Amino acid sequence: MLWRKLFKLLAASLLLSSVAHADMTIDVVGVGASQYPIAIAPFQNENQQKQALTPVINDDLTRSGLFKVIGAGDLSPVPFSPEQINYTTALAKGAQTMAIGRVTPDAGGFKVQFWLIDLASKKPLISWERNATAGQMRRVAHQIADLIYQQITGQSGAFNSRIAYVLKQGARFELQVSDADGFGSQAILVSKQPVMSPKWSPDGSKLAYVSFEDQKPVVYVHELASGRRWRAAGFKGSNYAPAWSPNGRELAVVLTQSGSSQIYLVNTDGSDLRQLSRGGEINTEPAFSPDGRFIYFTSDRGGSPQIYRMNSNGSNTERVSFQGSYNSSAKLSPDGKNLTFITRDGGYRVAIMDLSTRQVQTLTDSSSDDSPSFAPNGQMILYESKIGGRGVLAAVSSDGRVKQRLRAQAGDVRQPAWGPILR
Amino acid sequence: MKKVALSLIMTALLAACASTPVPTTPADTSGSTSSNTSTSQSTTNPSTVDLTQGQTKTFTELTDPNNILSSRRVYFDFDSFIVRPDFHELVQAHAKYLNTHKDAKIILQGHTDERGTAEYNLALGQKRADSVRKMLNVLGVPDNQIETVSFGEERPLEAGDSDAVRERNRRAEIVYNGEATQ
Numbered sequence: 001m002l003w004r005k006l007f008k009l010l011a012a013s014l015l016l017s018s019v020a021h022a023d024m025t026i027d028v029v030g031v032g033a034s035q036y037p038i039a040i041a042p043f044q045n046e047n048q049q050k051q052a053l054t055p056v057i058n059d060d061l062t063r064s065g066l067f068k069v070i071g072a073g074d075l076s077p078v079p080f081s082p083e084q085i086n087y088t089t090a091l092a093k094g095a096q097t098m099a100i101g102r103v104t105p106d107a108g109g110f111k112v113q114f115w116l117i118d119l120a121s122k123k124p125l126i127s128w129e130r131n132a133t134a135g136q137m138r139r140v141a142h143q144i145a146d147l148i149y150q151q152i153t154g155q156s157g158a159f160n161s162r163i164a165y166v167l168k169q170g171a172r173f174e175l176q177v178s179d180a181d182g183f184g185s186q187a188i189l190v191s192k193q194p195v196m197s198p199k200w201s202p203d204g205s206k207l208a209y210v211s212f213e214d215q216k217p218v219v220y221v222h223e224l225a226s227g228r229r230w231r232a233a234g235f236k237g238s239n240y241a242p243a244w245s246p247n248g249r250e251l252a253v254v255l256t257q258s259g260s261s262q263i264y265l266v267n268t269d270g271s272d273l274r275q276l277s278r279g280g281e282i283n284t285e286p287a288f289s290p291d292g293r294f295i296y297f298t299s300d301r302g303g304s305p306q307i308y309r310m311n312s313n314g315s316n317t318e319r320v321s322f323q324g325s326y327n328s329s330a331k332l333s334p335d336g337k338n339l340t341f342i343t344r345d346g347g348y349r350v351a352i353m354d355l356s357t358r359q360v361q362t363l364t365d366s367s368s369d370d371s372p373s374f375a376p377n378g379q380m381i382l383y384e385s386k387i388g389g390r391g392v393l394a395a396v397s398s399d400g401r402v403k404q405r406l407r408a409q410a411g412d413v414r415q416p417a418w419g420p421i422l423r
Numbered sequence: 424m425k426k427v428a429l430s431l432i433m434t435a436l437l438a439a440c441a442s443t444p445v446p447t448t449p450a451d452t453s454g455s456t457s458s459n460t461s462t463s464q465s466t467t468n469p470s471t472v473d474l475t476q477g478q479t480k481t482f483t484e485l486t487d488p489n490n491i492l493s494s495r496r497v498y499f500d501f502d503s504f505i506v507r508p509d510f511h512e513l514v515q516a517h518a519k520y521l522n523t524h525k526d527a528k529i530i531l532q533g534h535t536d537e538r539g540t541a542e543y544n545l546a547l548g549q550k551r552a553d554s555v556r557k558m559l560n561v562l563g564v565p566d567n568q569i570e571t572v573s574f575g576e577e578r579p580l581e582a583g584d585s586d587a588v589r590e591r592n593r594r595a596e597i598v599y600n601g602e603a604t605q
Binding site: 194196197210212215216217236237238240241254256259260261281282284285298300305326328329342344348368370371389414415 | 530532537538539540541542543545546547549550553570571572573574575577578582583584
């Protein structure tokens with residue numbers, strides 16, 4: 001009995017150590033309104049891979065706050081196919097579903113097979129397989145976590161996605177991209193001057209951002225696969241706050257060449273500049289609605305920073321935010337139904353507005369939050385927070401219940417942006 | 424280092440040998456008069472030869488620490504974009520320089536403290552730079568001699584979030600074209 005206990009402890013600590021190798025570690029506080037109990041059995045042969053799949057699936061589902069994962073060590077012997085499951089034991093452990101699978105060599109790589117079984121009915125809810133190379137195993141695990149998430153919660157998953165952010169260490173700025181769980185970070189750009197506002201193109205192939213390499217803000221577009229980059233807006237004065245149109249062909253940008261901050265549209269190659277906003281001294285932080293019909297933005301035309309909305313041709317501006325004296329940095333949810341933004345409500349905090357009811361909920365209680373963006377499934381909001389003067393990334397569920405904090409090893413992490421689901 | 428020490432010794436010896444301390448300019452490149460015996464105003468501001476820098480260093484009026492033109496910072500009150508009266512003299516001096524040197528161009532860099540969102544602070548910094556520009560316009564300086572840009576909260580002079588630090592970060596900086604920046 002003692003040996004079994006020791007083995008369980010060892011297995012658990014191995015699970016933890018795989019998390020500790022992340023470039024950023026993630027702490028989770030809070031749980032969702034309901035938690036689905038799921039058993040995840042280690043996949044056959046997965047420990048022969050450099051990256052085992054079930055620890056990643058476990059971390060993804062646990063981090064969402066919506067799942068209670070029942071440990072692998074509690075299910076022995078470990079089943080590797082539906083016929084091997086001991087339903088009585090599994091149900092007794094409190095699980096409602098079980099994920100099982102296997103990894104087998106196949107045609108120059110591997111084949112990953114996965115089942116999600118409903119334990120009460122004994123029916124497979126998902127039966128899935130794909131081919132993958134050794135280096136793709138993390139990606140496959142995130143895909144499986146997304147499949148489980150969609151099947152059980154009814155909402156799309158967002159585990160198989162990436163985030164972009166700026167890491168500042170002393171006088172060095174790095175624009176980095178990593179998986180949504182903080183693994184696999186790569187520096188896209190390294191600079192001695194500030195970099196700001198990374199924004200993902202809708203297809204995830206490019207980032208637009210603001211670089212101060214020319215001693216003033218200039219908007220660049222950067223192709224991730226090739227490293228090719230070009231100026232999308234480098235006019236006299238400041239050029240900043242890029243936002244992609246939903247079809248990926250245009251950027252809304254803010255230029256000051258007219259004498260005040262105004263919103264313009266420009267093709268992503270920098271051609272065909274058109275002015276959209278006029279009047280007031282500050283019109284900035286444009287964000288398109290997902291259907292492309294509207295641009296939400298921040299304006300001081302009413303005397304303080306508030307959120308407004310105009311048609312995407314610049315006509316018909318209406319005010320959207322009415323609570324408090326400072327509302328800015330608005331972004332739309334992927335389904336267009338909600339707005340996240342920063343409100344000054346004690347401190348600068350992340351808020352969410354239901355666009356049909358115009359009801360606002362403040363989701364955080366910190367002092368200096370910034371840069372909120374929705375996950376591609378609209379369920380979580382990624383943002384920048386400050387702890388002890390240092391920038392950290394954090395996430396909060398759209399109902400405020402689940403909170404995550406992502407801690408980088410060193411430096412200030414700022415200006416995060418959540419990218420689309422990877423294909 | 425050795426070179427510097429040697430020239431220090433040399434200039435100290437030269438100074439010691441003179442009966443009255445008359446500033447000599449062995450490597451004068453400015454070409455303007457360095458006499459300080461007359462009480463009448465010279466038409467161009469004299470340049471200063473500073474012997475305390477280790478090597479002889481010549482300042483122009485833009486970098487002469489005794490000249491208001493070497494002051495390049497305008498500070499702003501919280502939530503304010505108006506050039507305070509205590510900075511009017513500085514802005515007027517730069518306007519005069521720009522009006523008499525039509526080839527000179529400046530960049531006005533606007534900055535904020537760290538409160539609020541970074542993107543909105545770019546717009547606020549821009550407003551500060553533009554308010555200095557507007558004052559220069561009123562004083563006759565055309566826009567083709569001025570570019571206004573913003574650094575928002577991205578380039579603070581000091582890190583920290585005390586009110587004293589914030590005061591020092593809320594500013595517009597005047598940079599003449601051709602000068603090295605950070």
